[in-house]
Amino acid sequence: MTDPRLLLLAPDDNVFVLRGAIEAGETVALETGEASLPARLGMGHKIARHAIAPGEKIVKYGAPIGTATAKIAPGAHVHIHNVRSDHTPTYALAETSEEVPR
Amino acid sequence: MKGFLRSDGRKGIRNVVAVAYLVECAHHVAREIVAPHRDTAHLIGFPGCFPNDYAQQIMERLCTHPNVGGVVLVSLGCESFDRNALAETIRASGRPVEVLVIQREGGTRATIEAGRAAVTRIAGEIADAPMVPMDISELVVGTVCGGSDGTSGISGNPAVGRCFDRLVEAGAACIFEETGELIGCEEIMAARAATPELAEEIRASVNKAAAYYATLGFGSFAAGNAEGGLTTIEEKSLGAYAKSGQSAISGLIKPGDIPPRGGLYLMDVVPDGEVRYGFPNISDNAEIVEMMASGAHMTLFVTGRGSVVGSALAPVIKIAANPHMYERLRDDMDINAGRILNEGASVDEVGGEILDLVARVAAGERTKSEELGHTEFILTYKSFEPIGPACLPV
Numbered sequence: 001m002t003d004p005r006l007l008l009l010a011p012d013d014n015v016f017v018l019r020g021a022i023e024a025g026e027t028v029a030l031e032t033g034e035a036s037l038p039a040r041l042g043m044g045h046k047i048a049r050h051a052i053a054p055g056e057k058i059v060k061y062g063a064p065i066g067t068a069t070a071k072i073a074p075g076a077h078v079h080i081h082n083v084r085s086d087h088t089p090t091y092a093l094a095e096t097s098e099e100v101p102r
Numbered sequence: 103m104k105g106f107l108r109s110d111g112r113k114g115i116r117n118v119v120a121v122a123y124l125v126e127c128a129h130h131v132a133r134e135i136v137a138p139h140r141d142t143a144h145l146i147g148f149p150g151c152f153p154n155d156y157a158q159q160i161m162e163r164l165c166t167h168p169n170v171g172g173v174v175l176v177s178l179g180c181e182s183f184d185r186n187a188l189a190e191t192i193r194a195s196g197r198p199v200e201v202l203v204i205q206r207e208g209g210t211r212a213t214i215e216a217g218r219a220a221v222t223r224i225a226g227e228i229a230d231a232p233m234v235p236m237d238i239s240e241l242v243v244g245t246v247c248g249g250s251d252g253t254s255g256i257s258g259n260p261a262v263g264r265c266f267d268r269l270v271e272a273g274a275a276c277i278f279e280e281t282g283e284l285i286g287c288e289e290i291m292a293a294r295a296a297t298p299e300l301a302e303e304i305r306a307s308v309n310k311a312a313a314y315y316a317t318l319g320f321g322s323f324a325a326g327n328a329e330g331g332l333t334t335i336e337e338k339s340l341g342a343y344a345k346s347g348q349s350a351i352s353g354l355i356k357p358g359d360i361p362p363r364g365g366l367y368l369m370d371v372v373p374d375g376e377v378r379y380g381f382p383n384i385s386d387n388a389e390i391v392e393m394m395a396s397g398a399h400m401t402l403f404v405t406g407r408g409s410v411v412g413s414a415l416a417p418v419i420k421i422a423a424n425p426h427m428y429e430r431l432r433d434d435m436d437i438n439a440g441r442i443l444n445e446g447a448s449v450d451e452v453g454g455e456i457l458d459l460v461a462r463v464a465a466g467e468r469t470k471s472e473e474l475g476h477t478e479f480i481l482t483y484k485s486f487e488p489i490g491p492a493c494l495p496v
Contacts, residue, residue, distance in 0.1 A: 004446045009260055009344075017256050018331070019443045043443065044252040044331035058333075061260070061344050063290045065337035078333070085334035087286040 003029040008049070010062030015046040015078050017060070028075055035075020046078040058083050103465040105236030106171065109196035113236045114168035115399045115464045118415060119224050121174045121217065122165060123147035124188075125181035131210055132176040135217030142225045143174075144414035146479045153182040156357070156484045162191045163358045163395040165199075169415050171228030172198040174220045176213065179205030198224045239273030239364055241464055244393030244401045245345045246279070248386035251406030251424055252330035255341020257452070258404035258423030258439040263347035264453025265402065265460065266366065270349040275361035277393050278346040279369035281311035282382065286336030287343045291368065294351045299492035303354050307370040317377045345404065354493040356486050357392035362494060369393065370489075379483040387411060387478045390418065400463055402456065410434045412471025414479040417463050420470060421456065436470050 002008070006016035006028060022028065024040045032050055041047070046060065052072040057064040066083040076082075105113030119142055123132035126149035136143045146164055148157045165173045165188065173192050177185045185201055192199040200220035207213040245262050247254050266276045284291065288308040292301035332338045352365025361367050371392055372382045383389050390401050390413045400416050403409065406423040408431045422428035425440025432438075437456055441447035463469055 007256060007442065009256065009449065019446075042329075042331060044256060046331060046333070060337060061340045062348070063287075063336075063340055065340060066334040079331070080328055080333050083333045085286075085336060087334065087336045 002031055009060060012059055012062050014049050014052055014059050016049055018043055018045050018047070030074050032074055041077060048072045048074050048076050048078050050074050103236050103461065104233040105240065106168070106231045107234045108168050112168040112397065113234065113240055114170070116169040116417070117171040117228055117231055118169060119143040119172050119174065119221050119228070120165055120170045120415065121145050121221065122161065122176065124175060124177045124183040124185055125149065125151050127178040127181065128176045128204060131204055131213050131217065134214045135174065135176065135221060138218060139221045139225070140475060143221045144477050146414050148183060148481050150483055151181050154483050156486055157481060158184060158188070159358050160391070160395045160481055161188055164415065165192045166195040166197065167394060167415055168397065169399060170197065171231055172224035174217055174224065175199065175201045176217060177201065177203045179203045198227050200224065238269070238461060241269070241274040241399050242277065242361060242397040243269055243274060243460060244277040244390065244398035246386055246389045246401055247342055247345065247404040249405040249407040249409035253423040253440065253443060254404055254406040255344060257442040258406070258421045259341055259344040260449045261439045261442065261452040261456060262345045262402050262404055262421065264450055265456040266345065266347035267349055268453065268457050269460070270347070270364065270366050273364040275364050275367060277361070277367045277369050277396060277398060279371050279389055279393065280342065281307050281370055281372055282315050283342040284308055284339050285312050286339040291351060296350055296352050297492070297495040300351065300354060300495055303490065303493050304351065304368060307354060311372045314372045314377055314382065318381065353495070354489065355396055356489055358395045359489060360397045369396065373484045374487040375485060378485065384482060385480060387413060387480045388482065391479060391481055400460065410476070411478045412469070412474070412476025414477040417469045418471050419456070419459055419463060434470055434474065
C-alpha cells in the first residue's frame with residue numbers, strides 16, 4: 001500500500017504525483033520502501049516511483065513525458081533539473097544533435 | 103432513457119426551440135424574443151455581416167441538432183447570411199421554422215411580438231414530439247477543459263478519460279479537441295489511430311496547429327507551468343489529452359462533421375490555410391459550439407479555477423478538478439473530481455460517477471448550469487477544407 005498522499009495516474013507510470021504539498025523532511029511510503037523529502041514539494045509535482053536511470057523515459061499518464069538526464073533515486077523530485085523534453089519545447093528552439101529522434 | 107426521434111434518425115435529449123440571429127444587428131431582437139421563454143427557447147446566432155461558408159454550415163448543423171425541435175430565424179434583412187438556404191435545410195429536416203425579417207416586419211417591436219408568438223406556436227407544436235427508447239450507444243459526448251489550473255490534468259481530465267473509455271466501450275461517440283493543446287502528443291495519438299493513414303492525418307493536424315499558434319505568437323510553455331510541477335510541453339499537453347482516455351482513435355473530424363458511428367474522435371479546430379481570422383477559438387464556448395455542430399448531445403467541462411459557463415442547446419456537465427474551488431463554487435459544479443486530491447478517491451471511481459451523471463442527464467436530469475439558466479453561445483469566422491477519406495477509416 002503506497003502513501004495516500006501520492007497519486008499513481010496509470011499502472012505503468014514511473015512517477016507518483018503529489019495530491020497536495022509535502023513539507024521538507026517528511027517521509028513518504030513508496031512500494032519499495034520509504035524516502036525522505038529534502039525540500040518542500042507542491043501539489044502536482046512528481047517523485048520517482050523507483051530508481052530511474054539516465055536516458056530512461058519518464059512515464060506519466062502511461063505515456064512518455066520526457067527523458068531522464070540523470071540518475072533519479074526512488075522518492076526523488078522529478079522535474080526540469082533531471083528531465084528533458086523529447087519534443088522541441090518551443091517552436092523557436094532549433095533542434096540540437098542531442099535531441100532524441102522520434 | 104428516451105430521446106426525441108428526428109427525421110435523420112438521430113435522437114435528442116432535449117427539445118428546445120432555437121432562436122437564431124443571423125447578424126449582430128438582429129441580436130437584441132432575438133434576445134428579447136427569447137426573454138419570456140427561457141426554459142423552452144435558446145438564443146444562438148452569428149454576428150458577422152459578411153458571408154462565411156463555415157458559419158453557414160455550423161448554423162445549419164445547429165438548427166438541425168437532435169436537441170432542437172424547431173427554429174425561429176431573426177434576420178435584419180440586409181446581411182449576407184443566406185437565411186433562405188438555412189430555412190430550407192431546417193424545413194427539409196421536418197422541423198417547424200419561422201423566418202422573421204426585421205426590416206419587413208416593421209422594426210424592433212413588431213418583430214419581437216411576432217417572434218414571441220412564433221416561439222409559443224412552435225413550442226406547442228413540438229411539445230408532443232415522439233419519444234422513443236434511446237441507448238447510451240446513441241449518444242455523442244464532447245469534452246473541453248477551461249479555466250484550468252494544476253489540478254485539471256491530474257484529477258478532472260483523467261477522470262473524464264475513464265468515463266470516455268467506458269462510453270466508447272458502450273458504443274457511444276466521444277469527441278475531444280483543441281489540437282493546439284495537444285502539441286507534443288502527436289506521436290502518442292498517432293500510435294492510437296485506427297489506421298496508419300489516420301495516424302498521418304493526426305500528425306498533420308497537430309503540425310498545422312503548431313504552425314498556426316506560432317504565427318499568433320502563443321501556445322508555448324510558460325514559467326508558471328513549471329512552478330505547478332509540469333516539466334515538459336508534452337506533459338502539459340498530456341494533462342489536456344488525458345480527457346481522451348485510452349481508446350483507439352476512430353477518426354479525425356472537423357467542426358460540423360458528424361461521427362458516423364461510435365468511437366473516439368479527435369476534432370481539428372484549427373482553420374485551414376493562412377492565418378486569417380485570428381484566434382482559432384476565442385473562448386471555451388466556441389469549442390463547445392463546434393462539438394455541438396458535430397452532434398454532441400452534451401459536453402463534459404473540466405475546470406480547475408472555476409468556469410461557470412453552460413451552453414445553449416446542449417447541457418454542460420461541469421467537473422471541478424480543484425477541491426478548494428469546488429467548495430467555493432459548488433452551486434455551479436456537477437462533479438467534484440477534486441476528491442481525487444484531498445479525499446483519496448480513485449480516478450476510476452470519479453470516472454464512474456461522471457458516467458452515471460451522463461446517463462441521468464441524457465434521461466432528462468438538468469445540470470447545474472441548466473438550472474442556473476446558462477445558455478452561452480459564440481460563433482465567429484473560420485474557414486476549413488473538407489476532411490480527406492483517411493480521416494474516417496471504416
